[in-house]
Amino acid sequence: MKKNNILIASVLAFSLNSCVVVKEYEKVNINDPDMVLSEKKCDRNLITAHSYREAAVGANGGKTGGGCGCN
């Protein structure tokens, strides 16, 4: 229940903030390579190792299927 509340609050926060518009000329910091909302390419094999060794997959841009990872 607590997790659901956090999720709903997050969605609402995002929705409310969607009214805020950052103009293109204000996106210098947002466009910094370290601000990208995904893992860096060089971390791909780390993410794959996690997906093989851990039960949890998904929601991180990593692989969600394919391959057995059974070794």
Added chain:
Amino acid sequence: MKQILTYVFTLVCISVNAQIQKDTIQTYKKRVLETVEVDFLSSYYTQEGDNASVSGGIGTEALTDATGTIIVAIPLNDDDILTVDAGVSAYSSASSSNVGPFDGQQAADPFVASSGASSSDVWSSVSVGFAHSSDDRNKLWSVNTSIASEYDYFSVGFGGSYTRLFNEKNTELSLNVSVFLDTWTAIYPTELRPFYGGNGINNTLFANNAVTGNTNYNPQFTPFNNVQRNSYAFGINLSQILHKNIQGSLSLDLVRQDGLLSTPFQRVYFKDIADSFIENFHLADAIEQLPNERFKVAIGGRLNWYINQNITVRTFYRYYFDDWGINSNTVSIELPLKLSDKFTFYPSFRFYNQSSADYFSPYNEALSTDDYYTSDYDLSNYSANQIGFGCSYTDIFTKAHLWKFGLKAIDLKLYKYDRNTTFGFNIITAGVKFVMDN
């Protein structure tokens, strides 16, 4: 007449001007990708542990893996990108070697690697992707296909995604789907093979290697009929710029798998059946049996904060659950520290935990009367910490050259991962990015 000519002339001028403007817009439309980009990725991975699933939850998990990947992104025109991604991974695995532990060279033991054919393998993969952006760059769709192969496994994948940007590119909504159609070449533990269509305990394996403990060795073994494994994934991602220094995203992934979800060579030992051994190796009572369906749900969020020109905070949280009874949390934080305009230092920390699958039992604790059982400790209850350090070099002017390609970035990272069990791994990852001269 003069008025008509003037009118026509004016129309022609307006039309030509409009065409010129249109052409001008097309001429100056920013390309999605300016030039060919080539990424070389590599990693070296080592792991250790004492709960090998191949030997039923006991034995060495030592494994090393070296991977090399090349990714080439080619702009086909202003709007379209073709990406080719090819990789090879060579690994050697002590636990896999014990699919056949009776090599006659040393006493069979789950903590000692054997020299069997299954001790090493090469995985190779190729994928091709195509992406198209609309003229206003507010719509993007992509498709991709992939194949991957190793000795006992073959995978074909298809996927696609659609992304829509709105709110002056402050909000991004993406939908993606993927399908993987995999096929096993089922390999079973050597001591079980004589018990299906063979001569059982009269096989030469048991004539040449004395069975100790319960000498009336008679395992439960029937090969799998279905060797297909299919995965279907649907994902949705919402990204939002919250402030000129903060942006975040929410992701939901739904994954359904069906087919052979068990691993054919993973042994299980029953506590209600007397133990049989050859040398120091416990002979399998059965192989892992898991349901042939699984549904996974992952909900994740990222929040990145550009504090100042020297420090950025990158955070990630994910909650995961599936219908095998596993619940999991993942939290990570990375603090890129810009040391100069070219060098960035990347310290990071990650915490992960998961509950046990309903079908998991530790070594020699499963019951022969159960429908499903596994002693794969990747499905057990555990928590893990990971620390990482890395450094990147970036040269936006690509001064260093290799033939027609300028060096744009080098990344090098090291991660240490430790469970609260005996399992742990280290991985070194490296990436080098080149861009072709215009």
